[in-house]
Amino acid sequence: SRSLNLAVIPGDGIGQEVVAQGLKVLSSVLPQDVKLETREYDLGAQRWHRTGETLPDAELTDLKGHDAILLGAIGDPTVPSGVLERGLLLKLRFAFDHYVNLRPSKLFPNTATPLAGRPEIDFVVVREGTEGPYTGNGGSLRTGTPAEVATEVSVNTAYGVERVVRDAFERANSRPRKKLTLVHKNNVLVYAGHLWKNIFDAVAAEYPDVTTDYLHVDAATIFFVTQPERFDVIVTDNLFGDILTDLAAAVTGGIGLAASGNINPTGTFPSMFEPVHGSAPDIAGTGKADPTATILSVALLLRHLGFEPEAVRIEEAVTADLAGRDGTVRTTDEIGDALAARVAG
Ligand code: NAD
Numbered sequence: 001s002r003s004l005n006l007a008v009i010p011g012d013g014i015g016q017e018v019v020a021q022g023l024k025v026l027s028s029v030l031p032q033d034v035k036l037e038t039r040e041y042d043l044g045a046q047r048w049h050r051t052g053e054t055l056p057d058a059e060l061t062d063l064k065g066h067d068a069i070l071l072g073a074i075g076d077p078t079v080p081s082g083v084l085e086r087g088l089l090l091k092l093r094f095a096f097d098h099y100v101n102l103r104p105s106k107l108f109p110n111t112a113t114p115l116a117g118r119p120e121i122d123f124v125v126v127r128e129g130t131e132g133p134y135t136g137n138g139g140s141l142r143t144g145t146p147a148e149v150a151t152e153v154s155v156n157t158a159y160g161v162e163r164v165v166r167d168a169f170e171r172a173n174s175r176p177r178k179k180l181t182l183v184h185k186n187n188v189l190v191y192a193g194h195l196w197k198n199i200f201d202a203v204a205a206e207y208p209d210v211t212t213d214y215l216h217v218d219a220a221t222i223f224f225v226t227q228p229e230r231f232d233v234i235v236t237d238n239l240f241g242d243i244l245t246d247l248a249a250a251v252t253g254g255i256g257l258a259a260s261g262n263i264n265p266t267g268t269f270p271s272m273f274e275p276v277h278g279s280a281p282d283i284a285g286t287g288k289a290d291p292t293a294t295i296l297s298v299a300l301l302l303r304h305l306g307f308e309p310e311a312v313r314i315e316e317a318v319t320a321d322l323a324g325r326d327g328t329v330r331t332t333d334e335i336g337d338a339l340a341a342r343v344a345g
């Protein structure tokens with residue numbers, strides 16, 4: 001019989017609230033013969049306040065033993081900015097070599113978006129996950145003085161760029177439209193930009209069926225809003241991908257619907273699935289958080305582990321749920337209950 005051994009990191013703020021709904025829908029969608037085991041990890045702001053720890057080695061090792069990780073959100077206003085984001089979330093992405101940060105966008109029905117009525121919007125951002133300005137390669141001189149100098153160096157290796165570009169070409173090649181857009185800023189960031197463009201062009205030669213395109217990131221933000229249909233697969237660096245995917249979420253139905261997967265394609269380490277959004281301290285504890293992004297992240301998790309019919313059931317339930325919405329405001333719990341009922345086998 002099949003099994004699913006899941007690590008769960010609810011984290012901070014609404015992370016706790018939305019993960020509870022994600023697990024509810026997961027138990028509801030899984031067939032009886034699948035043995036689901038979950039282990040919850042107490043990591044995040046509370047743990048840091050109590051012990052000063054963000055992600056001890058023992059827990060990192062322990063997390064490695066699971067099929068996948070489900071994460072809510074990390075970050076809290078009572079903790080200095082960056083401590084948990086770097087010490088926990090980015091540490092996991094780097095340690096488990098999550099070099100493909102997969103962030104799909106579809107236009108959802110019946111949501112408040114300037115793009116309503118354009119159902120052909122269906123693209124996926126392949127965001128590089130282990131390099132760029134996220135590596136912590138920087139520092140500050142004369143800190144706190146009027147002469148302070150801060151650097152935050154973007155690290156781009158041929159190895160790191162090629163592997164994520166190849167992954168994006170494979171994805172584009174397996175989709176009906178077979179189109180891949182590289183987004184960068186090679187008119188200004190000439191070293192990293194040219195590395196990306198040269199590798200992109202070299203790999204493109206191996207994929208004659210894939211139509212390729214290049215956009216500077218500033219222009220890409222225009223087309224995300226005015227011509228989102230032009231995108232199929234997008235490949236971009238860590239920081240550009242971060243910014244573009246919040247924009248993509250906002251224009252395709254809202255940040256409460258945007259799912260993501262931090263994928264280690266080689267399978268050496270567990271992949272980690274989480275909503276694109278953060279811990280939303282402004283609404284934490286109010287029941288206003290939309291758990292759909294987490295529930296859709298559970299669908300990505302299931303697909304990654306080979307539970308394709310269950311992933312599709314969740315995605316279809318979300319579409320049906322949104323289509324049937326009558327404008328009544330629902331709580332986090334009510335949305336989770338509705339989706340759990342829809343996916344029940
Ligand atoms: P955020 O995504 O938490 O919130 C931005 C806005 O979107 C807020 O108004 C919030 O209420 C709203 N929002 C977010 N998720 C929602 C949901 N599910 N339903 C309804 N509304 C939702 O971004 P922020 O305010 O920039 O960051 C807050 C904290 O979260 C920071 O500490 C940040 O570092 C962290 N963060 C963590 C992650 C992560 O864990 N992957 C992602 C982004 C931000």
Ligand code: IPM
Pocket residue numbers: 075085086089090242276278
């Ligand atoms: C995200 C978040 C993270 C990122 C932060 C919290 C480190 O914004 O997952 O999009 O920048 O990748």
Ligand code: MN
Pocket residue numbers: 242243246276
């Ligand atoms: Mn982000």
